[in-house]
Amino acid sequence: MISPSRLFDELKSRDVDFYTGVPDSLLKNLCAYITDHLPASQHIIAANEGGAVALAAGYYLATGKIPVVYMQNSGLGNTVNPLMSLTDKLVYKIPVLLIIGWRGEPGVKDEPQHRKQGLVTIPLLETLGIEHEIMVEDESLLPAQVERAVSHMSNTGEAFALVVRKGTFDDYMLRTNQESALSLNRERAIELITSAITDRDVIVSTTGKTSRELFEYRTALHQGHQQDFLTVGSMGHASQIALGIALNQPDRNVYCFDGDGATIMHMGNMAIIGTVAPENYYHIVFNNGAHDSVGGQPTVGFKVDIPAVAKALGYKTVVSVDNEEDLISQLRDLTNNKAPLLFEVKVLKGARKDLGRPTTTPIENKEALMSFLLDK
Secondary structure, eight states: OBOHHHHHHHHHTTTOOOEEEOOOGGGHHHHHHHHHHSOGGGEEEOSSHHHHHHHHHHHHHHHOOOOEEEEEGGGHHHHHHHHHHTSSTTTTOOOOEEEEEOTTOTTSOOOGGGHHHHHHHHHHHHHHTOEEEEOOSSGGGHHHHHHHHHHHHHHHOOOEEEEEOTTOBOOOOOSOOOOOOOOOBHHHHHHHHHHHSOTTOEEEEOTTHHHHHHHHHHHHTTOOSTTEEEOOSOTTOHHHHHHHHHHHOTTSOEEEEEEHHHHHHTTHHHHHHHHHOOTTEEEEEEEOSEEGGGTOEEOSTTTSOHHHHHHHTTOSEEEEEOSHHHHHHHHTTGGGSOSSEEEEEEOBSOOOTTOOOOSSOHHHHHHHHHHHHHOO
16 A cells, blocks of 8 residues: 555655645545645645646646646546646646546446446546556555656656556545534434425435435435435536426426535536526535545635525525524425525534445436426
8 A cells, every 4th residue: 555645755756746636535545644734825625626637737837847636537527628628738738647536446346426437537548648557556666656657747748647546545534624613414404404395396416425314314214215316426516407307397396405515616507507597496505614425625615605606696595504403493484485595504524434325226216206207
């Protein structure tokens, strides 16, 4: 295994010490180490992976130094445009070191949303013309690999990718966690909101632990899952899935269970919701200020006034609560407010250690939901 400090030091010794990206569970130990050992100006957690590449390009233009962009391989799709039309050798020829967590690696058990991306990760890098290597797992081989990567970028002005397998990095515990004064956890908030909706309403839940907690709550009550679309991948896009349903099922209330990281990742989606303005749309943002499902790295969720953004973008009603009593009070007449409605629920970071995963496949989930929606 590789110590995060060893990779950090090898890169630093070659004058590579600026990092940006979107956290990934396979890279959480590296991300935690970077957070603890760099000032905020040298480590910026980006809204999305494409933005990280652009930020890295700006850093290179200002300093002439090679930047690092880290991501889960699912984020490669967000980077294709800037990698092809900004950093590529046929355009501006800007070197970037990509560190990519290889979820869904062929032959390694993983969740269904990672299978396709795992299969195409290496072929996609080849198609993009990006030199790449699978990161070594023997520390004695690391200096030579880092040297090859840095030499390639320095000599060609092109990107280089290190693809990281599951279990490559040694454990490292983030030391800079901030204490929270919040009392409400997300799972309890999900239970309260779900119990308040009618049997005709629909929930579209974002990827990660939010969907897992919703699934377990339905299971605990011996309910079916036909009212819920569990967006197991496609981070940042649950709100638009919900919008598509709301516009075409106007006699049902549609709830989007979103996260702060997902909302920020594609915040422009809120402008479309506010402009189209469906009167049956309820956007619930569970804000814990963290990328909770991939290691707990911070977002800017607590530094941004999400309800104010929603109001400025055309949402008819905005509400924010940070405790169970106020949540219950707001739920009593939530649907009497004008929609689209943005409901921010500030919650604690973290989840149960024994939190399970959906036992139905994505296709089974889709088919059950469609049967529910098309059965007028």
